[in-house]
Amino acid sequence: MSSKKKDNVSANFPRGRLAFFVTSNVHKFNEARRVLSEYKLATAMLKIKAAEIQDDSLENIAKASATNAVKNCGLPIIVEDAGLFVEALNGFPGPYSSYVYRTIGTRGILKLMENVDKRDAYFQSVVAFSSPEEAPKCFHGKAKGKISREERGSLGFGFDPIFESSGGGSRTFAEMATTEKNEHSHRAEALRKFAKWYTCGSKRRF
Ligand code: IMP
Numbered sequence: 001m002s003s004k005k006k007d008n009v010s011a012n013f014p015r016g017r018l019a020f021f022v023t024s025n026v027h028k029f030n031e032a033r034r035v036l037s038e039y040k041l042a043t044a045m046l047k048i049k050a051a052e053i054q055d056d057s058l059e060n061i062a063k064a065s066a067t068n069a070v071k072n073c074g075l076p077i078i079v080e081d082a083g084l085f086v087e088a089l090n091g092f093p094g095p096y097s098s099y100v101y102r103t104i105g106t107r108g109i110l111k112l113m114e115n116v117d118k119r120d121a122y123f124q125s126v127v128a129f130s131s132p133e134e135a136p137k138c139f140h141g142k143a144k145g146k147i148s149r150e151e152r153g154s155l156g157f158g159f160d161p162i163f164e165s166s167g168g169g170s171r172t173f174a175e176m177a178t179t180e181k182n183e184h185s186h187r188a189e190a191l192r193k194f195a196k197w198y199t200c201g202s203k204r205r206f
Contacts, residue, residue: 015198019042019044019076019077019078019195019198020043020073021033021044021078022048022065022066022079023080027157027158028080029043031181031185031187031188032080032191034178035187035188035191035192035195039195039199041198046069046075046077048069048073049072051068052098053065054095054096055095056094056095057095058081058083058094058124058126059126059128059138062126062128063128063130063136065079066078066130066136067135070130070131070132074132075131076130076132077129078127078194080125080128080190080191081126081128082097082123082126082186082187083095083124084097084121084122084159084163085121085122086109086121087120087121087122088116088118088119088120094124097158101158101159106159109147109159110148110149110150110151119146119147120145121144121146122143123143123145123159123185123186124140124142125185125186125190126138126139126190127140127194129194129197139190139197140189140190141187141189141190141191141192141193143163143167143184143186144165144166145163146166147162147164148161148163148164148172150162151174152175153173153174155174155176156173156176160173160174161174165181165185167184168184173185
C-alpha cells in the first residue's frame with residue numbers, strides 16, 4: 001500500500017469511537033475492550049507483528065512498538081507494554097517480564113522470594129497511541145500489591161496468580177473476574193487515561 005493511501009485510511013478513521021489495539025494477547029484485549037467501552041469506544045484487536053525492542057524503560061519499548069506498528073498498518077493504533085516490579089528484587093523482572101515469564105515463570109519468582117518477608121510489588125503499564133500523523137503519546141498506570149506465598153486462582157494470565165492487588169484484599173488478580181481486575185489494574189488505569197484524551201481530543205478535532 002502506498003503511504004498516500006495509508007494516510008487516507010487514517011484520515012477517514014472514526015476517531016474517538018474506535019481504537020485498534022495491536023496485541024496478540026487475548027486477555028489484554030478482553031480487559032481493554034471492557035475498559036474502553038466505558039467511554040463508548042469500540043476496540044478492535046489487530047494482530048500484526050510488532051517488533052519489541054529490549055530496553056530498561058517500558059515507555060521506550062511501547063513507543064518503539066507503536067511506531068513500528070503504524071509503519072506496518074498505516075492506522076491510528078494503541079499498543080501496551082507492562083511489567084511486574086518486585087521491590088525486594090530491585091524491580092526485577094520489570095521490563096524483562098515477558099522473558100522471565102517464559103523462562104522461570106511464576107514458580108521461578110516464588111522461588112526467588114522464598115524466605116523473603118518484604119513482598120511488595122507493583123505492575124506498571126504504558127499505553128502508547130500513535131498514528132501516521134502523530135508521534136507516540138504515552139499513558140501510564142500502576143497497580144500496587146504483594147507477591148503471594150503460593151499461586152492462587154485460575155483467571156487472567158501471566159503473573160496474575162502470584163499478584164495480590166492492594167485494592168482486592170488478599171486475593172490475587174487470578175482470583176478476580178476481568179471486570180474486577182479492571183477496577184484495580186495498571187492496564188485499566190493507563191487505558192482510562194488514554195480513553196479520556198482520545199474521546200475528548202476527537203471532539204476538539206472533528
Ligand atoms: P508484555 O510485554 O506487556 O506483554 O508483558 C510482559 C509480561 O508481563 C507478560 O508476559 C506477562 O507475563 C506479564 N504481565 C503483563 N501484564 C500483566 C498482567 O496484567 N497480569 C499478569 N501478568 C502480566
